[in-house]
Amino acid sequence: MIIITVIFMTSLPPKQKHDHHTLKFPDNFLWGAATSAYQVEGNNSYSDWWDWEVQGKLPASGIACDQYNRFEQDFDLVKNLNHNAHRLSIEWSRIEPKDGEFDHHEIEHYIKLLKVLKSLKITVMLTLWHFTLPKWVADIGGWENGQTVKYFERFVKRIAPELGEFVDMWVTLNEPGVYVYQGFVERVWPPAKKSFFGQVKTILNFASAHKRVYKYLHKAFPKKEVGIANNVQSFESYHKHSVAEQVAVIITDIITNHLFYFLTRGAHDFLGLNYYFHVRFKQGEGLMPEVTAASNESRDVSDLGWEIYPEGLFGVLEDLSDDLPIYITECGIASTNDDRRNRFLITYLHEVYRAIKSGINVKGFFYWSLIDNYEWHRGFEPRFGLIEVDYKTLERRIRPSALVYTDIIQHNGIPHSLLRFIGHTVQAEDVLEKRYREISKEIKESQKN
Numbered sequence: 001m002i003i004i005t006v007i008f009m010t011s012l013p014p015k016q017k018h019d020h021h022t023l024k025f026p027d028n029f030l031w032g033a034a035t036s037a038y039q040v041e042g043n044n045s046y047s048d049w050w051d052w053e054v055q056g057k058l059p060a061s062g063i064a065c066d067q068y069n070r071f072e073q074d075f076d077l078v079k080n081l082n083h084n085a086h087r088l089s090i091e092w093s094r095i096e097p098k099d100g101e102f103d104h105h106e107i108e109h110y111i112k113l114l115k116v117l118k119s120l121k122i123t124v125m126l127t128l129w130h131f132t133l134p135k136w137v138a139d140i141g142g143w144e145n146g147q148t149v150k151y152f153e154r155f156v157k158r159i160a161p162e163l164g165e166f167v168d169m170w171v172t173l174n175e176p177g178v179y180v181y182q183g184f185v186e187r188v189w190p191p192a193k194k195s196f197f198g199q200v201k202t203i204l205n206f207a208s209a210h211k212r213v214y215k216y217l218h219k220a221f222p223k224k225e226v227g228i229a230n231n232v233q234s235f236e237s238y239h240k241h242s243v244a245e246q247v248a249v250i251i252t253d254i255i256t257n258h259l260f261y262f263l264t265r266g267a268h269d270f271l272g273l274n275y276y277f278h279v280r281f282k283q284g285e286g287l288m289p290e291v292t293a294a295s296n297e298s299r300d301v302s303d304l305g306w307e308i309y310p311e312g313l314f315g316v317l318e319d320l321s322d323d324l325p326i327y328i329t330e331c332g333i334a335s336t337n338d339d340r341r342n343r344f345l346i347t348y349l350h351e352v353y354r355a356i357k358s359g360i361n362v363k364g365f366f367y368w369s370l371i372d373n374y375e376w377h378r379g380f381e382p383r384f385g386l387i388e389v390d391y392k393t394l395e396r397r398i399r400p401s402a403l404v405y406t407d408i409i410q411h412n413g414i415p416h417s418l419l420r421f422i423g424h425t426v427q428a429e430d431v432l433e434k435r436y437r438e439i440s441k442e443i444k445e446s447q448k449n
Contacts, residue, residue, distance in 0.1 A: 023353045024413040030123055030364030031409040032085035033078070033386055034330050036130035036174070037094075039373040040067040040074075046097035048138035048190045049131075057192075059379035065371055065389050071113050073396065074371065077387060079120045081402055082409045086117060087229075087329060087366045089127035089174070090163070093134040096155055107162050114166035125329070125366070126163065127171040127229065128156055128213070131179060131189075131376070142191055143179070143202045149209045156213050164221050171272055171329065172213045175231040176206040176260055188377045207263040214267040228264075229272035229329040232257045232320065234312025238282035238292060248281040248289040257320065270363070271320055274330035278309035303334045304382055308344065314351040321360040328352065332368035334375070334382035341386075341401035346421045349414055367405065371396065 038044050042064035052058045067074055078086055094106040117124050129152065133142050137151060156172075182189040184199045191198075210228060217226045235253050237245035261268070281289040294300075294307035301307050317326060333344040349365065356362050372385035380391055386402035389395075404421075408414055420426065 020416040022411050022413040022415050023350070024411075025353065026356065026363070027412070028363075029412060030085040030327065030366075031405075031412075032083045032087060032123070032125075032364070032366045033370035034087035034366040034368050035067070035370050035373065036089045036127065037091040038064075038089075038130065038132045039369075039375070040065040040371065041091065042066050042068055044091050044093055044132065046134055047091070047093040047132045048135050048142070050093075051135050051138070052190055058377055059374075061374045063394075064374045066394050067371075068109075070394070072116055074387075075116050075120060075122070077396065077398070078117075078122060078370065081386070081398070082406045083122065084409070085123035085125060085364060085366070086370070087125040087127065087171070089130040089171075090159070091132065092129065092137075092152075092155055093132060095159060096134055097136075098134075099136050099151075102158055107159065110159075110163060111166070114163060118166050123168045124166060125169045125171060125327070126167045127174050128159075129172065130174040133190075138190060143205050143209075144191070144193075144195075144198045146201075146205055146208075149205050149212065152209050153212045153216065157216060160217060160220060164224075167221075167224065169224060169270075169327075170217050170221075170226045171229050172210045172217075172226065173206060174229045175274060176203060176210075176228070177256060178231045179206075182377075203260070204263070207260065210264050211267045214264075225269035227268050227270040227272045227327075228260070229274050230257075230260055231274045231276070232316045233275075233277040233279055234309065234315050236278070236280050236312075237289075238280050242283055242289070244283055245281045245289045252279070252281075253319075257316065261320075268324060270325045270327055272327050272329035273316065273320065274368070275313050275316060275328065276306055276331070278307045278312040302340075303336060304378070306334070308333065308347075310344075310347040310351045313348055314355050317352070317355040317360050317362060318358070321355075325361045325363045327364040327366070328362065329366050330368040331365065332384045334384050336383050338399045338401050341399065342404050343421050345401060345405055345408070346414060346418055349408065350419075350422075353414065 038047065038049060038061070042062060044050050044061070049058065049061070053060045090110050094103065096102050114124060137148055140147060142148060179189070180199050180202050183191050184193055184195060184202070187194060214226050217224070233256055235249040237249050239245055261271070280292045280294070282292045284290045294305065299307050313331070320326065331348055333341055335341055345367070352362055352365060367386060369384045371387045372380070372383050372389040374380055375382040375384070386399055386405060388397040388399055390397070404418060407418060
């Protein structure tokens with residue numbers, strides 16, 4: 001037995017065949033990052049969020065990243081990092097600070113901003129609403145009030161003709177389901193109201209607003225795609241054969257991932273997916289299964305406690321794939337350890353590659369986010385950015401992960417060398433080299449004795 005072991009341990013393994021080609025993405029694939037106006041601009045003083053900050057209900061955003069004044073610097077970084085697309089939003093409260101009063105100076109600001117992106121030959125995906133409202137809209141009940149649908153449509157009809165020349169794709173709404181959940185269930189965002197009927201009215205008003213704006217934008221800009229950015233999640237039962245857990249998975253999946261698309265069927269040129277969450281249901285002592293905390297089970301989580309589960313992105317893409325193209329409009333990790341961001345990029349993009357190879361029409365990926373920013377009720381602590389922001393000096397510093405992403409973009413795919421971030425081609429001998437020699441020596445000495 002010892003002789004057989006020695007022969008096995010000391011003999012060289014046969015040379016293994018290994019494919020070193022780049023995992024190529026389709027031609028004209030969009031590579032970019034995303035931001036939202038409120039989170040990066042600073043001093044959005046006519047917003048409902050700003051009002052809550054002043055009251056001490058939310059962390060102060062202040063000057064944020066001062067992108068309002070530094071957008072040219074940030075867009076130069078977009079170009080230098082080789083991104084060919086960028087997703088951003090405009091701030092309704094800046095443009096219409098009072099009911100029916102549109103600020104021409106602010107409209108000119110956004111025109112100038114978009115012109116810079118177009119001069120850099122960046123494809124622009126513009127979000128028309130990203131969570132915040134003008135205070136005067138919030139004062140009448142916000143999205144719970146059906147009048148807000150009309151006001152939003154009026155806002156879009158006023159602003160779109162001014163900006164449309166510089167926009168390639170429109171996103172009407174960002175994550176309506178998250179807005180409802182944070183505002184009516186968790187109640188940590190405006191309006192912080194406990195009301196089941198408020199949730200229903202709000203989601204129905206969102207659907208109505210999207211359909212109206214979709215119809216208008218299609219008529220005004222018939223060659224430009226219109227969609228939404230919807231927060232989607234992957235769901236799993238803790239026990240494979242638990243009926244209760246499986247029912248919880250199905251119901252939650254329908255409400256979270258499919259309901260809004262169902263309510264707005266026929267009003268999408270593409271599906272925009274924001275993917276961050278993997279949720280596990282486990283039967284506890286109560287009647288209904290509960291969501292298990294990934295951090296309590298030593299699963300790999302971000303600095304926010306969100307589970308890192310790239311396989312879930314493939315599952316969501318598979319579940320939602322149909323005749324419509326898909327853009328991943330947000331996907332990112334909050335981490336102060338940039339090596340984790342590198343691994344995140346490679347593992348998640350590998351799942352996108354798998355999806356494309358399986359026939360799913362994914363046409364673009366927007367990492368969240370371009371720069372560190374104000375992360376809503378969590379303030380400035382979470383660090384999502386490819387570019388670090390020093391909040392004392394507002395200096396921008398390019399993180400190594402931004403360069404890894406640039407390498408991927410330049411190759412329009414994942415080069416084999418980058419797969420080493422996830423241990424690809426690492427062999428046991430490489431990792432156990434010292435122990436390998438020690439064991440061999442011990443066996444040889446035992447033979448002599």
